[in-house]
Amino acid sequence: MLTMDSNDILTRVGSGTPMGELMREYWIPACLPQELAPDATPMRIKLLGEKLIAFRDSAGRIGIMDHRCPHRCASMFFGRNEEGGIRCAYHGWKFDVDGNCLDQPNLPEDARFPDRVKAKAYKVAELGGIVWVYMGKRKVAPPLPALECLSLPADERMVLCHQRDCNWLQSLEGDIDTSHFGFLHVGSVKTEDVDPDTMHRWGLINRTPRYHVKETDWGTMYTAYRPADPGNYFYRFAHFMFPFFALVPDGTFSNMIQATLSVPLDDSHTMTYNLAWTKREQALRTLKDGSPIPGASLARDFLPTTTDWLGRWRLKANRGNDYLIDREEQSAGRSYSGIKGIGQQDQAMVESMEGPEEGIVDRSFEHLAVSDRMIAITRRRLIAAAQAHQKDGSLPATVDRPELARGARGGSFIASDKVDWLDAYYAELTRAQSPMDFLQRAQAAE
Template sequence: MLRPEENDRLTRVGPGTPAGDMLRRYWQPVLLSQELPEADGAPLRVRVLGEDLIAFRDSNGDIGVVDAFCPHRRAPLFFGRNEECGLRCVYHGWKFDRHGDCVDMPSEPAGSPLQARVKLTAYPAIDKGGLIWTYMGPRESVPPAPDYEWLRAPATHRYVSKTYEDCNFLQALEGGLDTAHSSFAHNNDLGNRSMPRSRDTAPRLDVETTDYGYRYISTRKGDGREDYVRVYQYIMPAQQMRGSLIKIEGGKSNKPRFDGHIWVPIDDYSTHVYNMMYGYDENVPLEPDFVLDQESRAGRGPEHHIPGTFRLKQNASNDYLIDRQVQKTKTFTGIEGVNTQDYALQEGMGPITDRSKEFLGTSDKAIVTMRRLLMQAIDTVAEGGTPPGVDPLSHGRVRPHDGYVPAGREWRQHFETELIAKW
C-alpha cells in the first residue's frame, strides 16, 4: 500500500507537481497524426498533463503545440486562423509561429518593441510513427526523439489507435502491468480450459529492472510438456509492450505481432491511452481487416466509440452494458470487449484510487516495482538529475516476446535472440 501523501505524489500531474515535473522530461504522444491531416488545417484543442494547449500543422507541414490562449488578452486560439506558417488570433490579429514567436502585431504601431517581447508558450513537437509527440520539460533538457522499435516498423506493419479513459493514469497503467487479472477479467469462455491463463491462474512472476524500466516475465504451467512464458517490457514512464502469440499447428503464429499501450495523463482525473500493434515479420504486413477485427474484439473498434470522440459507448453511465446472464453462463465479467472490461474495473475505482487501503499480494510484483521506479524518478528530477528511460539508446533495441518453452528449460536461453529488436 501507499501512504496518502505518496499516492498524491505519484498521481498529481499538473505544472509544478512532482510527478508532473517528472513526466514532462519525456516525449509524450498527444494526438494521432491523422487528427491533423493537412497543412494550414483547423487547429485542435489538446489537454495534456493538466495544461490546455492548441495543436496545428503549419504551411510547411510542421507541428505546433502552443498555449491555448493568446498572450495579449487571453482570447482562445482554437478560433485562430492557421495561415502562412503561423496561427493568428482572431481577436486583434496577433500572429504566432510554431515556436511561439510573435511574427505579426497589426493592432500596434509599426516597429513596436512589444512584438519582440511577447512570447506564446510553445513546446517542441514531432510527427512520428502515426503519432504527434511533444516535450513539455525544460528546454535545456530536451532528449532525442523517441525511437521505439514499433516506430521504426514500416507503416504496412504498424497500427496505432487512441481511447479516452475516465480515471488517473496510474491505475490505468497498473492494469496494463498486471498479468494475473487476465485469468479472470478476460476469461471470455468459461468452459475452455485449453488456454494457459485458464489452466494456471497464479502465474510465476519475475521482474528484472533495467536502465529503461524493467522487463517482467509471466510463466504459466502448460500441459506438462511445455510452459507458456510471456516477457513484457515496461518502458518508463508509462509504456507497456507485450507479445501476442496465436498458437496454430506447428507452434507458430500466422499473425506474428506485438502490441501495447502508452498512458498519457490528460489531467489528474482522465487519461488518453495510445494503443499500438506492430508486426515483426517483414513478410507478414498487418492487413486492415485483421487490425479492425482485433480492435473490435478489444471493444475499441470504430463502432464502439461515441461518434466524433475517443470515448467508448460502453461506459460508467450505462454500467458498460454488463449482461448478468452472460456473466453467469459464458464470460467472467459479462462485459463485452477486453479493453472495456479493463475500463470498467479501472474507472470503477474512482478518479484516483485510495492506495492506502490496498492489500497487495505476490501477483502485484510488477506494480510494486513500477511505483518504486516512478518514485525514484520523481526524486531524481527534484534533485536536478535525469530520470531513466529518457535516452532512446536505453530502450531502442528491446522488444517483448511470448511463446511456449519446454517444461524445465530456461526461458532466457530459449528466447535469447527474440528479445532483440529487428526493425
Template sequence: MRQYWIPAIMSSELERDREPVRLMLLGEKLVAFRDSDGNPGIMDERCPHRGVSLFLGRVEEGGIRCVYHGWKFRTDGTCIDMPSVPTEQACPHLVKARAFPVRECGGVVWIYLGDRSEPPALPQIEAALLPSHEVNVYCLQRECNYLQMAESDLDTSHFGFLHLGCLDADDFPENNPLRFAAENRAPEFASSEMPWGTSYGAHRAADDNQRYWRVANFLFPFWTQSPQGDFNDHIDARAFVPMDDEHTMMFHFSWRGKSRPLVVEDKEGKPLPGLRNNNVLLPNTTDWYGRWRPAANPQNDWLIDREMQRSRVTFSGLDNIRTQDQAAVESMGPIVDHAQEHLVSSDQMVAKTRRRMVKALQRFVEGEAPPGVDDSELFRAARGGFFVADEAIQWPDVYYHKAEGDGMKHVAPDVSISS
C-alpha cells in the same frame, strides 16, 4: 514526465490550414494545428496579447492568427504580425506565444514540455518509432488516473478471470497458447528491475516439459509492453499519457509480422465470447475531453449485460476486452485509494514498479536525470509478448535467450537486473 518526449496527438487529427484542436496535456490547456507548409504546432491556448483562446484562431498562411486583434504566430510561437498596432509602433520581436518543441513520427505528433534548451532524443521504443505505414496506432481516453491504466497492463493474473473467466482450456484450438492461461489461472511470477523500468515473466506449465511465458515491461515514464502477441512476430507498446490527474489518453502502437492476429475462435472457427477487441467510440467533439471517448463509460455502467453475466456467456457481462479493462480501472474511481489495497504475490510487478518510480523520482529531485532521458537507446532492449520455452530456462535468462534468439541484436547481455 516533462523530461521525456510525450505522444500528444494523432497526426491524422491535424489537417493543413484547418481549425485548431483543443489538447489537454499534463493539466495544461493547449491548442494543436498544422500550418500551410504541413508543420505541426502546439502552444498554450491563450494568446500572449490579452489571453483570448487561440482555439478560436484562424490557421492560415504559415501560422495561427488570433481573432481578437489579428496577431499572428508561427508554430514555434514567433509573432509575425500585429495588424492592430500602427506599423511604426509594432513590436512583434518582443512577443512570443508559449510554444513547445514538436516532432512527428509513427503517425503521432510528439511534444517536449521540459525546460532543456535542447530536448533529449526520442525514446527508442520499437513500436513507437516505426514508420507510419508499418505501425498501427489508435487512441482511447479513459476517466481515471494514468497509473491505474498502466498497472492494469502490468497485471497478467486478471487475464484468466476478467477476460477468460467462463472459458475452459478445451474451448481453444491446440495451437492457441491461451489454453494454458485458461487451464491454470494462477501463474507463477518472476520480476526484475531493469534499466528501462521493470519487467516480469508470468509462467505456467505447457506441453512437453515446457512453460508458457507471458512477458511485460514498464518503461519510464508511462509506457507498457504487454503480451499482446507472439514475442517473435509482434511489437507492441502503450503510452498512458495524463491529460490531467483524472483523465488519461492511451496511445497504442503495434506491428505484426507474418503471423495472423491471435486466434480468438473455438475449435470450430466460431468467435469465443468476451474476446472481441475493438473500439466503439462516441463522435469526437471540440471539448477538452471530447476526443477518442468509448461509448461504454461510467455514466452507462459500461453497458454491462447482467443476463450475459448470469448465464456465464462471459465472466464480466462485458463482451469486449478493451471495455472489460476500461470498466475495471475506471470503477476504482478517478484516483484509486492505495491505502485500501491488499497486495499479494501476484501483484509483485505492480509493487516493484511503484518502488522503482519512487526511487527514480527521489533521484531526480537530487539532480539525477530520469531513466532513459539521456540514454534513450536502453529502451531498445525491451519487448513484451508470449512464448513457450524449455522449463529448464529460468527468469530472466529466458527473456534474453528468447530476445537474442529472435534477432533482437540490440538486447545487451550485460544489462544489470535485480530479482
C-alpha cells in the same frame, strides 16, 4: 498499501509536481497526425494538466502551444489558422508554430514589438503514426523514443487511441497486471474450447501463475510462469518503460511488436494509445471452431468528437451506461464480465476504482498479493525516479538513451524449466531481434 503522500507523488502530473516534472523530460504523445489538417480549425488538447491548442500550418508544420494569447490571454482556439501561422481573433496578433510573433496589426508600425513577444510553444515531431511534443525545459530536446513498434512500416502499423476517465497510473497498472487476463477477458473460456495446439491454452489450464520481477534500465519487467508440457514452462513477459509505456504479454513473443501508452491528460483523464504490428499473433481471440471468444475483441465505438478539452476519442461504452454490460450474457456464462471488448472490460475496471476524488484511486485501501509484485515494484521505481529528479535533477537512463528500450519485448513462449528465466528471455529476444530484422526474415520466408 500505499500512503496518500506516495499516491500523490505517483498520480499528480501538473507543472511543478514531482511526477509531472519527470514526465516533461520525455517526449509525450499529443495526438494523431490525421487529426490536424493544414490551415484547418485549431484543436484543443490537454497534456499533463496544461490546456493547449494544436494546429498544422499552411506548409504542414505542426504547432502545439499554450492556448492563451500572450497579448491579453484570449484563447487561441478561436484564432484563424492561415498563411503560415495562427492569428488571435481578439486583436489579430499572429504566431508561427515555434511561438514567434509574426504580426501585431492593431498597433502602429512604430509601436510594434514582435521580437519581444513569444507564445509558449513546444517542440513537436511526428514519429510512428503519432504527434509527439517535448514539454521540458531543455533548449535541445532529448532523442525521440525508440520503441520497437515505432520502426514498423506505415502499412503494417496499427495505431489506436481512446480516452479513459481515470488517472494515468490506473490505466498503466492494468497493462502490467497479468493474472486478470484469465478472468476478466477469458474467464468464460474452457481449455477444451480452444485450439489444442496453441501454447496459450496453458494460461487457461493454470490460471494461478508464479512470478519473477526485476528492475531494468528502462523501468521494470516481469514474467508470469506456469508448467506447460513436461520439462517446460509457459512464460508471459511484460514490461513497464519510463515514463508511461507498457509492453503487454498478450501474444506470441517472436512477433509481438506492440506497446500501450497511458498518457496523462490531467490528474483524472488519460489518453491510451495502442501501437502494434498488424501481423502479430495475439493470444486467445478465437475458439477452436474459429468463432471469436465472446467479448474478446478490440472493436470499439466512439461518441461524436466535440471541441472541448476532453472531447476526443471517448467510448460509447462508459461509466454513464455501465459500459453496456449484458447481465444475461454474464449470468449464462457466455461472457465472464458481460462487457463487450477487451479494451472496454479493462476500462470498466480501472475507471471503477474509487478514491477521495473521481478518477484517482485511494491505494491505502488496497491489499496487494503476490500477483501484484510487478505493480508494487513499478510504483517504487516511479516514486524513486520522481524524487531523485526533484532532489538533484537526475533522470532515468532512457531520457538520453532511448535505444535501451530495444532490450524489451512482451509476449509468450515456452522454454525449459531447467533454464533461468532471464536466460530464457534473452535467448528468445536474440532470436526475435529488431522489428526490421524480423520483418526482413519473415518476408524472405514468404
